[in-house]
Amino acid sequence: MIAKKLKTYGGLLGLMSALVWPNAQALETQLLDKEEQTEILQSGVPVFGQSLFQGAFKDQPFSGFNPDYRITVGDQVNLQLWGAYSFSATLPVDPQGNIFVPEVGPVHVAGVNNGELNEFVLRHVKRVFKNNVRAYANLEASQPVKVFVTGYVNNPGLYNGFSSDSILYYLDSAGGIDRDSGSFIDVKVLRGDQLLQKVNLYNFLVEGSMPALQLRNGDAIVVGARNGAVSIEGAVQQAAQIEFIGPYTQLGEMLLVAKPDPQANFARITQVIDDRQQASYLPLEEALTTPLYPGARVELVRDNDIQSISVSVSGELDGPASYVLPYGATLEDLLSQLNYRDNADQSAVQLYRKSVADKQRAALERSLDALQMEVLTRQPNTELEKGAQSENAAMIQKFIAQARKAQPRGQVVLANNPNAASMLLEDGDELVVPLRNSTVSVVGEVIFPTSLVFNERHTLEDYIEMAGGFANNANQDELVILHLDGTISRIDDSKFDNRLKGELRPGDEIMVMPKIQSSELQVTKDVTEILYRIAVGTAAVLSF
Structure with missing residues (x-):
């Protein structure tokens, strides 16, 4: 659902849109030793959705009226009859899917929508009591169930609840999704070996959308392994590590989650592609469709706020692989900080720039x-x-x-x-x-x-x-x-x-x-x- 809105988001932003050696936006390319490669995502950036499971769901089981809930075996139906014949009781739905109404007999309610329950029972009562008897039926309690919660959660196990409780209740009961290894966009509900529902919690976090599931005894909620993620920070309303499915994603789709600052107009993107670390500084409208690969780090910038730049260095040097310098720094400022190895050829220093390419x-x-x-x-x-x-x-x-x-x-x-x-x-x-x-x-x-x-x-x-x-x-x-x-x-x-x-x-x-x-x-x-x-x-x- 979120992915489908990329074009809409681009519309809202308006998609703000000779061999020479000029100055312009830059792209760096640096060869990395495979043993030294590390994910660019910064641990200080929170995982999107990590604050979702803090007990608020497991402490509040769902007991409200869900008109689409289908009555099932084990549910409790409160029935009131009055007029020429009076009766009041809470009736269980028996293994055959019936409730037994005195003077009327068994009424098969299993599979009836909760919103239609009262009218359905009243029709059966009227078949016996033609006049002067009225009925009122409502679902008092849904069936108690035990649901397995497993996969990448903090406390896998079997948890008690009701068939009407949402998967958020059960996930919260299991301590929530592991922030470092669990997926917020790949949650499966299984019934036996059948996939009952696949849930993307981002739809709930961003839009409040949650499928209404009716769980049964022995159902399993399985949280998959974390997919690729990118880190979005800077001039955004919510800095976060955002997960996605597939070999790559685009910044426009990620910003549907992170929500950019209205004044953000540039993006600084750092990522590893084919064992090479690449960094680019692009206008936001151009960056929206830039492919982002797992581990990418994106910083949205208000252009007039730039105070520093980053330059990568490689080759015959000891020290860091990149340097952060004040905006307006010169080549001499960088060279003075380098620690050359004995075999370095300082006379052949090479500078590469995306705008030149x-x-x-x-x-x-x-x-x-x-x-x-x-x-x-x-x-x-x-x-x-x-x-x-x-x-x-x-x-x-x-x-x-x-x-x-x-x-x-x-x-x-x-x-x-x-x-x-x-x-x-x-x-x-x-x-x-x-x-x-x-x-x-x-x-x-x-x-x-x-x-x-x-x-x-x-x-x-x-x-x-x-x-x-x-x-x-x-x-x-x-x-x-x-x-x-x-x-x-x-x-x-x-x-x-x-x-x-x-x-x-x-x-x-x-x-x-x-x-x-x-x-x-x-x-x-x-x-x-x-x-x-x-x-x-x-x-x-x-x-x-």
Whole structure:
């Protein structure tokens, strides 16, 4: 029921809605040691619903009028007859489902709705007493039952109650749901081996909705194991760890429970995806549909309240994996706090930023769109050209499909910039300090892409030869060297046999680009641009 309201909630909020290195919202990515992974949920954030079971239900068994309750064996029916014949007694519903009315005989009431009981009994009385006798019947007490409560509750056991009592009564009697291991959204009521009802207590907590169940002796209430949960805090009306079913959920659905502050306009999201911790700072309307995975932590923010940022660090460092810095902190402020290991390469510090990756991605998409338009709109002049163009277009389309899968890293180039230290950091930035390297990688269009021990006496030609030589599709006119610090060098074939002292360094990647085989000059130019864009942005060579 709650899930169905996501669109409604989005409507209420209105769903508030070129390779450059700009400042913008940030996404950090940090490789985690699997042994060090811990759930991001904070123990200080309460579990949603944990205050539900504090004795208020078990101390107040339900004795009110439930018109939908069906009379069953063991119930007590209070019957009053007056007029020409008087009678007053509380009659039990016997094992055959009858009450015995003097002068009338057995009346089968089992299965009759409580709201219709009086009229039902009166009709049977009138069959004997045609005139001057009136009747009044009401359910005095429902059947006493014993119900098993088990699963992830604090005190599993067999509990006394009435068939009209709600499952909240029995759960409370069992000490409530275990806050650390029990589920508030996966509660089952079983009758034998049959599922009688599946209950999501969030519907009761948020909307007051609770199914009216009629329990019997031996029924079982089973609380399942806790599902995935996310932590919602900050500018919300109720900070809580909120449970959900499935591999992931969305913030919009979680906010139906947590209820955002009306002035909240940004969300800071931290979660682990594919063994990597990711953090993002997004406008709320964009964050509403962001997938949240188990263990995610979300903090809603009023943008004008931001006083601090968090930056993750990884690599050859001792100390914390993230730092909280004052809003407006610079790269120098962070670097001064780091404790480098002996093998750290401080000259090749890398900074990654989501906004940069987004810009790289947008620029790549524009180039791919332009290339696709160029190929699809070109008009052949002859039948021979038509055949060649069709074959060429198919090849280009295949290349475009591959290129759209490229994922830019978003590296901010710090080298050769005297003002890098004074650059403002953004919330969610990721800083990586690499290991001092002793190898050079050769990738792309070579026979055996590999990593080789760096030797300053070797030339580019030597490294290519040690990688098996150029592949048939290699561009042998130029090589690209991608340095650890994000800078690149383009070396033409006249320098392949030079040692390039200082220009080729340990940790570099020698990238052998593919040769573009196209009869169309513009296509060749466009594809070349895209290949270089992908190589720089993703540190990978795409074949053509």
